[in-house]
Amino acid sequence: MSDQPKLQQIATKAEFSRRTAHRFVAGEEIPEAIDAVRQLNQKGFTATLDNLGEFVSTKEAAVAASDEYIRALDAIQASSADSNVSLKLTQFGLLLDEGACEQNVERVVVRAREQNNFVRIDMENSPVTDATLRIFTNLRKKYDNVGIVLQSYLFRTEKDIQDMLQLKARMRLCKGAYKEPPEISFKKKADTDANYVKLMKILLKSGIYHGIATHDPGMIQATKDFVTQERIGRDQFEFQMLYGIRRDLQNHLIKEGYRMRIYVPYGHEWYSYLMRRMAERPANLLFVARNIFRG
Numbered sequence: 437m438s439d440q441p442k443l444q445q446i447a448t449k450a451e452f453s454r455r456t457a458h459r460f461v462a463g464e465e466i467p468e469a470i471d472a473v474r475q476l477n478q479k480g481f482t483a484t485l486d487n488l489g490e491f492v493s494t495k496e497a498a499v500a501a502s503d504e505y506i507r508a509l510d511a512i513q514a515s516s517a518d519s520n521v522s523l524k525l526t527q528f529g530l531l532l533d534e535g536a537c538e539q540n541v542e543r544v545v546v547r548a549r550e551q552n553n554f555v556r557i558d559m560e561n562s563p564v565t566d567a568t569l570r571i572f573t574n575l576r577k578k579y580d581n582v583g584i585v586l587q588s589y590l591f592r593t594e595k596d597i598q599d600m601l602q603l604k605a606r607m608r609l610c611k612g613a614y615k616e617p618p619e620i621s622f623k624k625k626a627d628t629d630a631n632y633v634k635l636m637k638i639l640l641k642s643g644i645y646h647g648i649a650t651h652d653p654g655m656i657q658a659t660k661d662f663v664t665q666e667r668i669g670r671d672q673f674e675f676q677m678l679y680g681i682r683r684d685l686q687n688h689l690i691k692e693g694y695r696m697r698i699y700v701p702y703g704h705e706w707y708s709y710l711m712r713r714m715a716e717r718p719a720n721l722l723f724v725a726r727n728i729f730r731g
């Protein structure tokens with residue numbers, strides 16, 4: 437459903453979708469996103485702001501994405517909100533011109549560095565994994581305030597993690613959100629989960645500050661057990677979760693004294709993001725249906 441332009445047109449116009457999106461998306465403009473971050477901060481969470489959008493088709497749109505992220509960083513700074521930013525390279529023109537994409541991202545990394553802030557490069561689907569790692573590697577060699585995401589459902593990820601550790605890269609580990617072919621990815625949840633636990637241990641043993649991004653109680657328990665066993669401090673890593681998802685668990689972990697960063701998406705292009713969250717958890721469709729019938 438996330439790839440269907442017609443459905444997207446209908447849904448983004450429909451009031452029910454907007455209401456539904458609000459559960460998972462902070463709003464369409466920067467001030468709403470900053471409000472959401474500040475509310476999270478008051479409860480003890482840090483955040484990472486994501487301006488929704490991907491696969492832009494013009495260079496102008498790619499530069500506009502870069503401008504928007506700079507405005508978001510400035511708004512974070514002006515409001516003293518505790519948040520970094522996460523971005524997707526296809527929103528910065530990766531599929532149009534790799535060099536120009538890198539320059540667009542570099543502008544954001546430089547602005548973040550001036551403000552003592554941090555930029556996380558999200559990982560998209562496998563056709564762009566190599567290019568994403570190439571751009572990240574170039575930037576990481578110049579700047580230390582940039583990090584990357586890796587996905588435990590891909591067979592290649594353990595090797596990628598070893599390469600990224602050579603760069604002393606800060607990584608976010610997630611399971612992966614895209615539909616990938618069986619030749620390159622685990623198809624059974626149990627295999628993706630087992631790989632997640634294996635990779636989590638490699639990351640947390642590295643002594644570098646990483647993000648453990650998951651809502652899966654099994655992955656979270658395995659992480660808690662490992663840090664206890666290895667005497668890794670709660671300030672040596674952070675858990676990360678998505679805005680509006682498993683808020684019960686988010687609150688619980690904060691109360692237990694763990695660090696928790698919430699990924700806060702905002703912007704006009706929320707449709708694909710919302711569809712990915714629906715696909716992960718069909719029960720969310722019930723939430724949508726309730727909103728339709730309410731009316």
Ligand code: FDA
Pocket residue numbers: 557558559560585587610611612613614649650651652653676677678681682698699712713714716717720
């Ligand atoms: P899993 O999907 O196995 O779910 C475990 C449990 O979590 C479920 O039983 C349910 O309780 C809960 N849950 C999970 N998804 C839910 C949902 N949508 N609604 C309600 N409950 C849900 N992916 C990617 O490819 N590139 C990226 O850059 C990122 N970035 C990223 C940042 C952060 C902070 C997070 C938390 C996640 C990502 N992801 C991502 C998404 C990630 O790859 C994955 O698709 C989702 O996190 C779901 O996987 P879980 O680890 O939560 O486990």
